[in-house]
Amino acid sequence: MLNLWLKSFYIKIFLSFLVTCILFFVGLALFWNSYFTDLFYKDKKELLSSRFGEVSKLLPSVQEGTISTRELRFGIRIISRSINGSVWLVDAQGMVLNGSSEREGSVIPKVMDTLFIEGLKGNSGFIASQNRIDERARDGLLTYYGPAQMNGKPIVIFLNVPAVEVSEALAAVRWNIVVPLLFSLLTVGIILYMLSRKLAGPLQMMNRAALELAGGDFSARVPVTSDDEVGELAKSFNFMVDQLVQWEDARQEFLTNVSHELRSPLTSLRGLIIAMNDKVIPEEKYGHYLKICDYEVQRLQRLVNDLLDLARIQNGMDVFRLRPLVLNEKIEKMLDLLRTAMNDKQIILHELLPNAEGPLVIAELDPDRFAQVLQNLLYNAIQFTPPGGSIFVELYSEDGNAVIVIRDTGIGMAEEELNRIWDRFYKVEHSRASGSEGTGLGLTIVKHLVNGMKGTIAVSSELGNGTEFTLTFPLSANRSY
Template sequence: MKKRKVSIFMKLFFTYLISSFAAFILFSFIFYLLFNNNLKQSFLNSMETQQEQVVQILELAYQEENKEAIISTLSIINDQEHRSIFIYDKNGQLLYRFSTLQEPIHIEEEMIYKALQGASVKEFIKDKANPLFIMASPIEANEFDFDEKVVVIALHNYFGVVNGIKGLFLLAGAITIVVTTTFLYTLSKKITAPLREMNHVAMEYAKGDFTNKVKIKSNDEIGQLGKTFNYMANELSSLDLMRKEFVANVSHDMRSPLTSINGFVGALLDGTIPKNQQKRYLYLMKDETERLIKLVNDLLDIARIEAGQVSIQPINYNLSEQIRKLIAKMEPELIKQNIDIEFQGNLDEDIEVFADQNRMDQVFGNLLQNAVNFSPEKGLVTIIINELDHNVMVFIKDQGPGIKKEELKYIWDRFFKVDKARSKKVGTGIGLSIVKHIIDLHQAKIDVKSEVGVGTTFRVTLPRFSLKKNEI
């Protein structure tokens, strides 16, 4: 059974809601306990005040020598459903009873006895139907000898007060829940809105449309994520553009030699080419075939390198001899393009480096090929080898058109080509990417300096010896 998809908005909203409700319930519980204790204390304090009023009424009645005033006055002030007043004599006999309750209230004789002994007694009787607060206290007179010795006050509207407060509290709680839910819903919508927008933009990216950008409205983690999305879009757009250019370049570079080879083969088969010129055309076909082989090898190399399937086996070998052999291999092409190579240094001196000889042959071969390709006719390519401490630096300088300063940082990228107009057959734009990957595998360094209209210089820095050899 497929699980139901729950959006992050719903998760966030319900998390906030449950947390708010839990906090509200905890607050309500604590509030109720505090309110209950405070209400009980308020009832008890109220009984003390009412006991003082009874004593004052008795004093006034004795001053006027009118005991009927006791009954009339206490009846008036006790005209409440939540209070009852009982007055006892010195023998514990009930003299007056003022109560609106139909059912009698049972007063413990022990409470009366303690009050007659001069003690004030307070009790809370937990009756489910009608809980009572009862206070029995002695009546103390300063001027008169009262027949009335004990007053008992009973408050019995505790639930009425509590229920009234509960009603207000429930109303306030309902309003709070509605307002809180609305606020949390709006807040969750606002927080998750950028995420929904990012999801929409990501779907557009998946379809290959990188023109949409995330609107950055904050500088928090979500804002930073939005900036990352936009940066990713720029990178993907750039990579997609390079990919399209690469496909176009590779198609062009493969179609041109294949078209030439196909044409030459057709001409040879038709007998259009005279026998005395057939060898020349076969060499042309060989050159075009070698171009195709190099293109395919470069593509395989970059694929293996980026997949982490290429490792290096560094050894100490003769770098000077390697450079001399590369120059010798390129001699036919140098003569064909009328370009000179100058090797500055002692040709008889051998300089060793610690590197993978085959891979470095690929590095220097690519750099020399680039220098030759971009050099003008009768141009000069200069190779310099310098030793500095434990390193060897190889400089390869050409007199080509140079590279613009803003383009230098892109020359190591896959498929990047300086000659976008393809005015010269200078490869597919992956040669320098292969060079950079190989140098990085050696943990060595390569950098470039270029000036438009003057030329370009690449510098490769390699260690002279292995670490183990240095330690020895």
């Protein structure tokens, strides 16, 4: 249970921020403690340093005989009164030789041994401690020690001054630092806990929603409670779910359409086969109905091929072998292949291509895929243009692009049909296109092929006035062909 709790994202955020704040507050407390300690002891340190100098000046006079030991003792007592403390002259054996206290002739307290040794080594310095040098002394002592010479022998000078007032002031300051910091830390901890919950809450909801999605429940959504990055993440998650719903609907619709498209020819085939097997159809009519069966088989084959083609393109498995392609020649060849179909339906073809002496229009395209695009669009134009109508095919270059326009004078499309022509299995109304033999996948494949060759396709149409498709491909940088 504890491991799970520690693995929680918001607990990790909370603990990380809390540890950072604790370290910051501890550092801040140590800094202020050091600052105020130096500030409060500054005046006393300056006073002790100056008095140490005065004592040091008296010692050579004793050696020279200018002043007596009694006068030295008197002078040191005056100095000790000026600092409201005590002054010791300690020889190399730790004995107080002369001073302002009752310790003359006695050994210094053991708590001062470390300072005494440092003084004999020639070092000097200050130390503030809670040491008590006698039974009546109150806690809190500031000591300055330093080396000196007296009668040619090394001694250590101690200047001790009570620092009770400073200690009490420092204790008060420390409390005034620690208590607000503790309250601040508590407040920051509460804020961090709430903030971490606020940050991790949407993530936990997303996790639950993701599990529900994995279980097939597409109604799961994450509440958007803010406009910051977390809110944006929640919006993105909800948008992803909406897209999944659309894709699932499209998948179901696709399966329904495929089932319908497959069932129709299969039902026809099975019915005809049963009828011939049961001798319902006379033998002399077998040839006619076998042709119908062959037509339905070809229809199934076209549907399967189109499905496989579309799947390869959408899954990125289709490889486009792009190379510089002269569009003038390619379009002319495609039109030659379809002239017979146009003539059979008495459709007039208008070719608006650059003449032979004009510049060549070259684009980087896959020849086979480009031929598939043209063939699909031209077959649609033939299929939906009544006899006596016209089909216009135009090629020109504009703004660094090759532009191909295929326009017919056929039945055209209404606006609601125009918005759906790229959908899979969509076909125009059968009452207006009774001769339709398509699978409803042609224009879907065309759009994917054009996009795969870095081109664009646009369509405009008006009911009863024909349809116009406009293809645009970037011109090839290599114009030498």
